[in-house]
Amino acid sequence: MINKQYILRERPVGLPTAATWSLESEPVPEVGEGQFLVRQHYISLDPAMRGWMNDARSYIPPVQLGEVMRAGSIGEVIVSKHPKFPVGSFASGWGGVQQYCLTNGDNWYLVDPKLAPLPAYIGTLGMPGMTAYFGILEVGKIKAGDVVVVSGAAGAVGSIVGQIAKIKGCTVVGIAGGADKCQYLLDKLGFDAAIDYKTEDINAALKRTCPKGVDVYFDNVGGEILDAALARLRMHARVVICGAISQYNSTEGIKGPSNYLSLLVNRATMQGMVVMDYAKDYRQAAQEMGSWMAEGRLVSREDIYEGIENFYPTFLRLFSGEKLGKLVLKVIE
């Protein structure tokens, strides 16, 4: 059996190029004692992957040159010498951008394909969903009546953030790129308002949609949108820093938020979060979100592309915005 895998070859400056990775074909390795082999079905494509490619101190070590590109994944156990992961079971973990993953099970967990479709386990019930859940509830500390603004609102994290805020009784404004995405937020996800940052003046649009200001801003994008949201904060507002996709490929350094002194004027808090910190509570969160999904109160949407050979162009959709919901690559042939 041959395992096609993407190997990191260069550290990109700006947007990754075709030369950033090479696609290699290697024999599937032997399974040793305490190990198991996963035939991967789906790879999770996430903005955070861009950060892991930089040789910089961060919340996890960078991917090394010559290594398989790191990614979340889900698949079926097809060979096992590990008692907890029997053949025929399904599991999710850090399988990387490849078709087969040999692992000792660290950071892998079993999933039940009868309870939810496999892609949902790497979306709403996986890292993006957990990020949304703990970010908006634990860091954003939303309460009923809050005005909540979320950027990247049609994305894997943002779409769940907004829906959870609606479930909790907040007024929710989503910022997304394009009329289709904005219509989706209003029609399918029940947001109260949507802002198309590609065509609207973001400051004017926030003033229009949040006339009394913003209690919680959940930021996935950074840059000018973060600045505009800071300018609209209410007293004691909370700003959740989850990501900064507008800045990840910048070749001119990160643009810091010029309006950060709004934190002072409004006695507001800006706090960063990393989802791994909440690992002990993932199970409880997945159960609650699963029940919201079953009740039809939480829409989980994945945008699925096919073929491991298409990893590079599909990955670029994260930054061009040409996708709706959680970006997933199907790699099983």
Add this chain to the structure above:
Amino acid sequence: MINKQYILRERPVGLPTAATWSLESEPVPEVGEGQFLVRQHYISLDPAMRGWMNDARSYIPPVQLGEVMRAGSIGEVIVSKHPKFPVGSFASGWGGVQQYCLTNGDNWYLVDPKLAPLPAYIGTLGMPGMTAYFGILEVGKIKAGDVVVVSGAAGAVGSIVGQIAKIKGCTVVGIAGGADKCQYLLDKLGFDAAIDYKTEDINAALKRTCPKGVDVYFDNVGGEILDAALARLRMHARVVICGAISQYNSTEGIKGPSNYLSLLVNRATMQGMVVMDYAKDYRQAAQEMGSWMAEGRLVSREDIYEGIENFYPTFLRLFSGEKLGKLVLKVIE
């Protein structure tokens, strides 16, 4: 009697100029029922005054053109038709940059010149001291063993922040401009280390003085120093945003902190504060700080200049850094 007063005439772009205010001589007004007249002894000169001159939404309304420049002050009641402020008593409040202040007593409070020198009441026992006390304790949430870094460390707020942190068992690093100020932090205030931002590379100096990183950064300056501190944060660090004196006179807009994503990597919090929010606890704080002063554990230092005619050049010392400790103007003749 003639009252010399500084009237705001122009909204400055960048550093205030000689034309920003005019010095006027007006007759001292009549004292009406429920009012009293303060003969002012000392005016408090603070960086926040620069912000009050901008026509922008902030935590208090801007000073209007044609109004007496707003400032904290302290003086003696010389005429009174107010039962709580008898003639001969001393009081502190928002007296403005003038020699006499007529007031109904709103936001004024009595002080006892026998317990502390008058200038201390507008410094360590006044707004700057209160800002330091609540900022480092309530927002910074310091605990024994924390590594605390403070910028503007030889100033009215920073010098108190660092000393309180020492009293609470922290390791304290001060950032100040010039060798004399740094020596003062080490010799007189008991800081553990001092960084001269005018001659040292700030990133290298923070690495040297905080090899394990920074738990609490108390920022009075913004700009490159804020960025350098963000780059050194430890996990769950707290950044207190108290001021941004390096940015107040910028004509190119505020420089946002490019390293703000360190908040994400380190699950850190950046929070703004305004001292007025803690008014109900001022008395308790002043008592505690007064007892520290009496015990010799807290040094209160004022840098006092004389003559209301010297307001403008003295005010500029806030931005040139040519002063040590709390900047005060003596206006009684």
